[in-house]
Amino acid sequence: MSKTLFDKVWDTHVVRKIEGGPDVLFIDRHLIHEVTSPVAFLGLKSRGIKVLYPERTFATADHNTPTINQHLPVADPLSANQLKALESNSNEYGISHWGLGHQKNGIVHVVGPEYGITQPGATIVCGDSHTSTHGAFGAIAFGIGTSEVEMVLSTQCIMQPKPKKMRINVNGKLGLGVTPKDVALFIISQLSTSGATGYFVEYAGDVFENMTMEGRMTVCNLSIEMGARGGMIAPDETTINYVKGREFSPKGEAWDRALAYYKTLKTDPDAVFDKELTFDGSSIEPMITYGTNPGMGMGISHEIPDAEHAEGGAATYAKSLGYMGFSEGDSMIGKKVDFVFVGSCTNGRIEDFRAFTSIVKGRHKADGVTVWLVPGSHIVESQIKEEGLLDILTEAGFTLRQPGCSACLAMNDDKIPAGKYAVSTSNRNFEGRQGPGSRTMLASPLVAAAAAVTGMVTDPRTLIEELV
Amino acid sequence: MAYDKFNILKSTAVPLPIENVDTDQLIPARFLKATERVGFGDNLFRDWRYNADNTPKKDFVLNNPVYTGKILVGGKNFGSGSSREHAAWAVYDYGFRCVVSSFFADIFRNNCLNIGVLPVQVSPEFSEKIFSAIFADPNTELEVNLPAQTITLLATGEKETFEISPYKKDNMLNGFDDIDYLQSIKPEIEEFAKQLPI
Numbered sequence: 001m002s003k004t005l006f007d008k009v010w011d012t013h014v015v016r017k018i019e020g021g022p023d024v025l026f027i028d029r030h031l032i033h034e035v036t037s038p039v040a041f042l043g044l045k046s047r048g049i050k051v052l053y054p055e056r057t058f059a060t061a062d063h064n065t066p067t068i069n070q071h072l073p074v075a076d077p078l079s080a081n082q083l084k085a086l087e088s089n090s091n092e093y094g095i096s097h098w099g100l101g102h103q104k105n106g107i108v109h110v111v112g113p114e115y116g117i118t119q120p121g122a123t124i125v126c127g128d129s130h131t132s133t134h135g136a137f138g139a140i141a142f143g144i145g146t147s148e149v150e151m152v153l154s155t156q157c158i159m160q161p162k163p164k165k166m167r168i169n170v171n172g173k174l175g176l177g178v179t180p181k182d183v184a185l186f187i188i189s190q191l192s193t194s195g196a197t198g199y200f201v202e203y204a205g206d207v208f209e210n211m212t213m214e215g216r217m218t219v220c221n222l223s224i225e226m227g228a229r230g231g232m233i234a235p236d237e238t239t240i241n242y243v244k245g246r247e248f249s250p251k252g253e254a255w256d257r258a259l260a261y262y263k264t265l266k267t268d269p270d271a272v273f274d275k276e277l278t279f280d281g282s283s284i285e286p287m288i289t290y291g292t293n294p295g296m297g298m299g300i301s302h303e304i305p306d307a308e309h310a311e312g313g314a315a316t317y318a319k320s321l322g323y324m325g326f327s328e329g330d331s332m333i334g335k336k337v338d339f340v341f342v343g344s345c346t347n348g349r350i351e352d353f354r355a356f357t358s359i360v361k362g363r364h365k366a367d368g369v370t371v372w373l374v375p376g377s378h379i380v381e382s383q384i385k386e387e388g389l390l391d392i393l394t395e396a397g398f399t400l401r402q403p404g405c406s407a408c409l410a411m412n413d414d415k416i417p418a419g420k421y422a423v424s425t426s427n428r429n430f431e432g433r434q435g436p437g438s439r440t441m442l443a444s445p446l447v448a449a450a451a452a453v454t455g456m457v458t459d460p461r462t463l464i465e466e467l468v
Numbered sequence: 469m470a471y472d473k474f475n476i477l478k479s480t481a482v483p484l485p486i487e488n489v490d491t492d493q494l495i496p497a498r499f500l501k502a503t504e505r506v507g508f509g510d511n512l513f514r515d516w517r518y519n520a521d522n523t524p525k526k527d528f529v530l531n532n533p534v535y536t537g538k539i540l541v542g543g544k545n546f547g548s549g550s551s552r553e554h555a556a557w558a559v560y561d562y563g564f565r566c567v568v569s570s571f572f573a574d575i576f577r578n579n580c581l582n583i584g585v586l587p588v589q590v591s592p593e594f595s596e597k598i599f600s601a602i603f604a605d606p607n608t609e610l611e612v613n614l615p616a617q618t619i620t621l622l623a624t625g626e627k628e629t630f631e632i633s634p635y636k637k638d639n640m641l642n643g644f645d646d647i648d649y650l651q652s653i654k655p656e657i658e659e660f661a662k663q664l665p666i
Contacts (some may be wrong), residue, residue: 015660016653021635024653026660036552038503049651053661064501078501085503119666129551129575143551145579147645155650157657161633163574193488194545197574227548229574250666261665293488293548316487316543409497409550418520430492430549432515 002268004165005234006200009140009265013123015157022159028122030057030152031108032095034064034086035411036127040150041089051153054094058117059086061099062107064411067374067401070100079412093153106377106403109133109345113217114379116246120235120262125152130345130427132223135232136216137239138265140200142230163229164274166199167267170207172281177461179355180215181347181425181444183207184222185287187279189297197227199275202267207281208233213242214351221346222427225294234266286460288332289429289442291320296429300447300459304330323431324439325419332441335457339422340371340448341434343401344408347425348376350383352445357389359449359463365397366455372414373398374406398452410435423451471584473643477566477612478622480537483602484529487543491576494547494555508554509561530562534606541568541598547576556580566612568619570595581636582645588612588619594628597621614640 003011015024032040037059044051051057064079066072074080083100090097098104104111109130112118118134124141125131127149134141148158168187188195201223208216216233223231233239240262243249250258285299298305306328310317321327326335342348342356353375365371373393375381381403384390390400407414408426410433416422418437425448429440441457450458499511516528524531540559546569547555556579559567567585570592577587590598601608601621609622614637620627632640639645650657 012665015657018635021633024650024657026657026664028664028666035500039505039553042504043647047647052654052657063497076501082501082503122666127551127553129549131551143575145551145553145556145575145582147553147579147582147647151647151650154647155654155657156661157650159635159646159650193548194571194573197545197571224575227545227573258666293490313487313543315485319486409492411497411500428490428492428549430490432496433492436496436498436515436520 002271004267004271004273005138005202005232005265006140006165007271009121009123009138010162012121018159022161024157025123025160027125027152027156027158028056028119029117029124031112031117031124031126031131032057032059032149033108033126033128034061034082036146037089037149038082038085039146040153043150044154049154051093051095052156056156057095057153058112059090059095059097060105060108060111061086063405063409065100065404066412067372067404067406067414070402074100103378107345107348107405109221110348110376110380113137113213114246114377116243116249119243119249119258120239121265125158129224130221132228132230133217133221133345135220135223135230136213137243138232138235138262140230140232143224163200164198165202166196166228166275166277167202167204167273169205169276169278170203170281171205172207174207174281175285177286177446177464178284179444179446180211180218182284182287183281184219185289185294185297185442186284188222188226188294189287190279191226191295193225193293193295194227196223199228201228201231203231203233209236212351213238214349217349218346222294225427235262286444286447288447288457290324290326290332292323292429292431293320294427294429294442296320297442300332300457304328304332332457333459336421337369337423337451337456338420339416340369340452341374341407341422341424341426342445342448343372343374343376343406344426345376345405346427347445348374348380350380352425353380353384353389354387355445356449357392359446359460360396360398360453361392363396363453366453369452369455371398371452372401372407374401375403377403407434409433410438416440423448423457471560471643474565474584474586474614474640476614477538478609479539480607481539481541481568481598481602481610482529482535482537483599484540484542485599488545488548489542491547491549491552491555495552495558500552500554505557508558509563512558512562535602538564539566539568539610539612540564541595541602544569544571544592546572548573551575553579553583556583556585560585568595568598581640584640584643586612586614586640588630590619590628590630597626
């Protein structure tokens with residue numbers, strides 16, 4: 001029978017099917033961090049059970065960590081306590097722990113791929129909804145709750161009903177200034193935040209085939225924002241070249257075996273999806289959000305739609321625009337920006353900093369704008385320095401912070417103050433997401449850069465063209 | 469973690485007719501710093517419930533003594549966003565045992581089922597009926613019958629059936645969780661692991 005990429009990976013990992021219930025799914029790699037794991041470890045302790053395969057679990061601290069002065073003790077006692085719990089739990093159960101100060105420390109969805117933990121055709125989970133990121137490699141990767149973290153620690157399995165399958169095709173040449181982030185925000189704006197709930201998505205078409213692994217990770221990362229549990233892209237030469245030779249990638253004979261498996265990982269030509277959508281990539285422009293969920297996005301040159309065109313009810317829509325301080329029919333261009341955040345598991349990779357730098361080069365940070373540039377990992381941080389980007393950024397008036405989730409969810413001190421506007425390359429513009437009362441506009445690193453040098457929402461294409 | 473068995477729940481309900489209620493509203497990230505499962509109910513809907521100076525916001529439904537009960541009725545796409553089980557813990561710890569919506573986000577629904585909160589998905593029409601009934605009379609009682617998989621507006625007898633997998637239903641009825649089951653098939657899992665391609 002013809003199978004989709006998703007079917008192939010899923011079926012390979014089903015230990016047992018339960019009549020009238022979920023499948024028991026084996027998990028190859030389990031990533032844990034300080035926020036969603038402590039209660040799972042407490043559960044193990046109270047039941048008196050061990051971690052079944054500690055070598056399949058990797059711990060990194062990221063959600064709570066400060067992004068300056070990481071060599072100093074963490075000031076917030078609650079954060080410090082969570083970081084300590086991750087360390088002591090990892091030590092107790094024999095799990096690799098990449099804590100603050102460790103060379104491999106960084107955002108879980110950035111370091112996982114960098115060290116080759118993420119593999120094509122693997123099943124990967126983490127107590128974090130953006131685990132969907134790893135689908136870029138043709139893995140089934142999705143976020144789980146703490147009860148499920150405990151299940152995976154204790155049995156390396158979770159119990160999941162098999163989701164429905166959706167394929168999203170995007171073909172055509174992307175326009176000037178259009179990045180993978182824009183492609184993803186465009187798709188979410190078309191589907192809404194619940195349009196893919198119950199589905200696992202495969203992204204197909206030349207737009208994704210032509211993307212780098214970094215770009216594919218950005219797209220798959222945002223799958224959850226349209227309700228999908230995850231999204232994946234079939235592995236190809238780009239994937240294999242990325243994976244080969246990384247620290248935790250298979251070596252020698254194991255690599256040959258893995259390679260033979262990777263080559264089977266594509267959807268059969270006549271396989272059927274429960275839903276299939278196709279978009280024209282050339283029609284996408286740089287995107288920005290204007291509301292309080294990621295589905296409320298539009299081309300940057302457009303005007304905020306009327307309530308009658310809104311997906312949510314009119315009352316919800318009005319509440320959302322009211323929170324943002326925007327009105328129907330407003331143009332986003334020219335809106336004041338107080339903060340710019342570049343980073344997160346969505347856009348905290350080297351390509352994102354290259355994109356940001358390409359716009360700010362030869363320009364200067366606008367007065368009155370606070371800009372936080374937060375690399376996703378120490379590898380990204382080193383690349384920024386080695387490629388000379390840091391010199392350009394410094395010249396333009398910017399500084400670089402240290403790796404972590406930072407202002408994406410503002411669990412550390414990187415909080416956008418109440419009422420202030422932030423252009424953010426992260427993934428959620430929910431009310432208060434970046435700090436109580438904060439107002440978030442999601443966008444690409446190029447749009448972030450344009451805002452950083454002008455102090456307002458600016459179409460990055462106008463700045464690119466000036467340079468050409 | 470063990471939770472109370474769920475059978476038939478008869479209760480008044482708290483109405484929250486807002487769509488896309490996300491996990492950052494259910495429990496803002498800054499309240500995720502505990503290493504034990506305590507105190508989350510106090511921070512359910514923290515920023516909708518309290519001002520910055522911790523005084524209650526009078527216009528928020530949880531601060532309105534007229535509306536009480538063990539059932540929370542939310543708008544469409546309830547629980548979207550993060551995988552934080554803390555959102556479901558906050559709902560449970562506050563005292564809700566059931567959330568009703570015309571549509572649930574996937575991970576939130578799973579998390580609820582794993583910790584003993586019953587997510588009841590109803591049609592948009594029935595959801596509207598429930599909201600209207602509660603706003604007309606806050607003492608309106610709902611009956612959520614898990615064995616029969618029905619939800620009923622007791623005053624009028626109007627009811628709908630809801631979906632839940634037989635496996636999860638059995639778990640909820642008995643207060644079991646998946647770990648008990650997975651532990652029981654561990655030898656099979658270890659055998660399975662030996663033949664994986666990577």
